[in-house]
Amino acid sequence: MSDQQLLIIDDDATFARVLARALGSRGFEVITASNADEARALTRRHQPRYCVLDLKLGDENGLRLIPELQALVPEIRVLLLTGYASIATAVEAIKRGAHDYLSKPVDADAVVRALLDGDTSTGDDELVDAPEAPLALRRLEWEHIQRVLTECDGNISETARRLGMHRRTLQRKLSKHPVRERPDSDD
Amino acid sequence: MSDQQLLIIDDDATFARVLARALGSRGFEVITASNADEARALTRRHQPRYCVLDLKLGDENGLRLIPELQALVPEIRVLLLTGYASIATAVEAIKRGAHDYLSKPVDADAVVRALLDGDTSTGDDELVDAPEAPLALRRLEWEHIQRVLTECDGNISETARRLGMHRRTLQRKLSKHPVRERPDSDD
DNA sequence: CGCCCCTGTGGCTATCTGCCGCAGTTTTCA
DNA sequence: TGAAAACTGCGGCAGATAGCCACAGGGGCG
DSSP states (O other): OOOEEEEEEOSOHHHHHHHHHHHHTTTEEEEEESSHHHHHHHHHHHOOSEEEEESEETTEEHHHHHHHHHHHSTTOEEEEEESSOOHHHHHHHHHTTOSEEEESSOOHHHHHHHHHTTOOSSOTTTTOOOOOOOOOHHHHHHHHHHHHHHHTTTOHHHHHHHHTSOHHHHHHHHHHSOOOOOTTOOO | OOOEEEEEEOSOHHHHHHHHHHHHTTTEEEEEESSHHHHHHHHHHHOOSEEEEESEETTEEHHHHHHHHHHHSTTOEEEEEESSOOHHHHHHHHHTTOSEEEESSOOHHHHHHHHHSOTTTTOTTOOOOOOSSOOOHHHHHHHHHHHHHHHTTTOHHHHHHHHTSOHHHHHHHHHSOOOOSSOSSOO
16 A cells, blocks of 8 residues: 655664664655755655655755755655754745654654645555654653764763753763663664 | 835734834834734735734734735735744744744844845745754753644643643643743843 | 533642762873 | 863752642533
8 A cells, every 4th residue: 555655865874774664664665865966866766755854964955955856746745854953944944845844853653743744645544553652751852862972972061061951960861761772763 | 115014913012012113113114913803904904014923812823813814915924923932833834824933032133134034935045054053952842842732732731641741740841931042142 | 410621720749950069080282 | 291171970959840639610512
């Protein structure tokens, strides 16, 4: 049923792979691109109906890509996804034709929900078994912390600064958390 | 460029008055409404080209007003303004036809800029770029809450349940102002 | 009408956060 | 290479916050 093609455009290979898996298991036929050119080529070739686009593509700006993709596939639904969200870019994205805008971290169900939201063209019983279960706040916080921590090469002081929280507080959070790592949870 | 009619819709009389003065001195012909009905009436009568709309109008939702205003004055440019800004509501606002979305507090020049800018809203040059810093934890939390809240059509109990937090806690969080995107300069 | 679910509110306690300080270790760089 | 700068771990304290309970009112429904 679900021959719904979905193009993921993200220069973060790890993230793209994880998301691809998660969405694949939810009934999408996923292809991924890691830069704008690749994205254009794949879009031309596969005419995907859905697209998950990272705002920050290397030095390129994902926003520019939105109209291009829509020119290639008029009915494409573009979901912007970014770790550096802001209201200004969200406004821009929607103005340029994005269907929705989410900030990382997200869970795959939220992505699916956003993609299918308002979509009438699918007999979407197949795709939507996505139970509406947003991340609990705690987990969202934890994942975000981990993301930034990694970005800071484990530097706690720097991470705390970027997160706008006290170093001591970060320390305490990190120390009391059950350090379970599951790099490929798609849930 | 001066006989441009501008309608301010805000139930906060003080704010509206201050803004009206500021915009008046900048060459607009300002009229103000403090609720939806008044806004509709004034729009019909004056056919303003510009509109500054508060997201929270008493118990009414400013978002609903956007399409109505546009039906009355097709070329109207609506700027959404809110003290409780979030990406989720920004996305909604733009989807419904708002031209831009700013968060209070805001200075009059920014309002003017937003109103006048963007006859070339898809003009490819003026790209906002992503913040260099990740979302602060508080901000991330706020955005996530807003998104889920939107998904739940404003149902607080339901939202709290989905987020795995106490309803009372959610209520308290919501009653507070969002965290600013830029944790620097003015307040 | 009762039933159910929503909302706003106040109060209590346990926990968390921000902030300070201190000591020891690594990194930077003149 | 030695000092300055930055990071880390930790304890403590006051004030903010969360969880939890209870109560009152609103609104839809059979």
